[in-house]
Amino acid sequence: MSTNRTVQEGPELSAAYGAKNLLVLEGLEAVRKRPAMYIGTTDTRGLMHCLWEIIDNAVDEALAGFGDHIDVRLDADGSISVRDVARGIPVDTEPRTGLSGVEVVFTKLHAGGKFGAGSYAAAGGLHGVGASVVNALSSRLDVEVDRGGKTWAMSFRRGHPGIFAGEGPDAPFTPGSGLRVVGKTARSATGTRIRYWPDRQIFLKDAQLSLDQLLGRARQTSFLVPGLTIEVTDARGEVPQTTALRHEGGISEFVDFLTEGSPLTGILRLRGADSFTETVPMPDAHGQMISAEVERRLDVDIALRWSTGYDTVERSFVNIIATPKGGTHVQGFERGMVRAFAKALDGTRLLRSGEEVTKEDILEGLTAVVTVRLPEPQFEGQTKEVLGTPPVARLVTRIVETELADYLTATKASTRQEARALMDKVVTASRTRVAARAHRENQRRKNALESSSLPPKLKDCRSSDGERSELFIVEGDSALGTASRARNSEFQALLPIRGKILNVQKASLGDMLKNAECAAIIQVVGAGSGKSFDIDQARYGKIIFMADADSDGAHIRCLLATLFFRYMRPMVAAGRVFSAVPPLHRFELTNPKRGMERYIYTYSDPEYQRTMAQLTSKGVHFKEPQRYKGLGEMDADQLADTTMDPRHRLLRRITLDDAESAAATFELLMGSEVAPRKDFIVQGAYQLDEDRIDV
Structure with a gap:
């Protein structure tokens, strides 16, 4: 059978190319056609960027000395509301366009009060595209402005002005321009209220607003603008949660x-x-731009x-x-x-x-x-x-x-x-x-592939394929002996460590390099450390921590994770660092039924209880279950089948979803400050199930 065929994807191309082939995008069409040019991406980051644009406009008012309170609300219907008590968007007519100030701000790119017209001495929204871009990428946007004793309102559907006959973006919509008066207010009352629904035709389905990011940005802004209160309400759940942020210390x-x-x-x-x-460039008296x-x-x-x-x-x-x-x-x-x-x-x-x-x-x-x-x-x-x-x-x-x-x-x-x-x-x-630097230079002078340059206790693999090869960092020499017989020496290498390595979160770089265990790990990985770490030079595709399934083993895994997070972080960020999951129990069946394995392993106490109940209910007899206290209690076949063989083993990938949160956690658990860690332990003690303590 022949597999040679040509597949043409996309529209058929014509040799004729003239002015009729040129597409002119008017107004906000360019934003909807290429949203990533304006907000960077259409995932969660782009969704949050739109919110920043609206909030930043309100903050610019506070920065200019107008208003000291901003309300942000996330509603269950997917809408976002931002309210300030500042000067309010201008509602009078802009002479060149003949449109109201509100319509200019929300429909014209590169329009606003931040182009040196004297409205702002310093501002964050500087390109004049923030509000109009958010409008273009919203299925509905409503704006209300209090100025001159009146409340003015205007609505937009995907950037086009008009009137909605009902609530939400799916309400009937009648196109039409014009700002309308919808109420009266005190003449001294001024401010702007904006509510919008992000357009799900633009944003990815899994793009969601992040409350943590919103609170982080609001907290950051409250530090930068002393005296400004930012109130964030999350009304997406059954009970609305409100957080008010205000910092006078700057x-x-x-x-x-x-x-x-x-x-x-x-x-x-x-x-x-x-x-x-x-x-x-500045406009002259005739509207021409001059330097x-x-x-x-x-x-x-x-x-x-x-x-x-x-x-x-x-x-x-x-x-x-x-x-x-x-x-x-x-x-x-x-x-x-x-x-x-x-x-x-x-x-x-x-x-x-x-x-x-x-x-x-x-x-x-x-x-x-x-x-x-x-x-x-x-x-x-x-x-x-x-x-x-x-x-x-x-x-x-x-x-x-x-x-x-x-x-x-x-x-x-x-x-x-x-x-x-x-x-x-x-x-x-x-x-x-x-x-x-001297240490790194000395290491570079040696050939990383020569056994003489690597620690003698390393049991290397034969393969030089960096993608396939694996390095197991093994706790103790006793487990090393079993692991040596259990491994596939073609692509699995073993490096034993003696007990608990140095806590590098507290130690200096010099102390870390002097520590034999840490230096050996860095040397064997072969990609340097710290800012000079080059992940492309790493000798192994996977790094796997293999320690006993007890509290000491957990401590060793934590110390190893700290070392990699602090000095070889790109390996963690790339998802190439794992923790092996050895079993806790083994059932040996005396009368296994057809299709059942003779040995069944469980990896947690709840799984152990479920397995025992299932076997008993099926009438399957078994010997007294074996409880593994350490890797050394397993023979080579058991260790290979349960922990090392890629076809059967279970690995936990150590990920780095939030670098700042991870760094804070490592500092809390492993850092020099004792008091916060003590508080954390004391608080956790009340949540501990004493029956789960392995005595």
């Missing part, structure tokens, strides 16, 4: 909230302002604190809009810190000849919130993840260098002592970095 309180580990310094505030000249020099003001406000830990938590914002991928303001901040430390250390004897500190040394243990405010910042893309305004880097560098150098060289006794401890930490981090 970004200093934000840094305190984010700090992990024991503080080494107090919270520092680096503030400053400067101006720069920018060439921008003009515009004076811009930049306000810098940074809060930071160092802790005794090693992780860096760095958040950056432009006009309260998060820039998770940094930009020129973050570049300036980090460059200014390096210059300030270099200047301060020159006046001490902490650094030896030839030593120097780098950005990585300074960032170790740092928690920082970097905020800048300026009119019309240049973002790289509508999602606003990177600030691109070039002069900002130079100005932030100068302000940070000046302010931080004053702190590091302070003469006040208490401040001088704190600054000295900080510089000691940075110098120590520098020496650890150099030692780690």
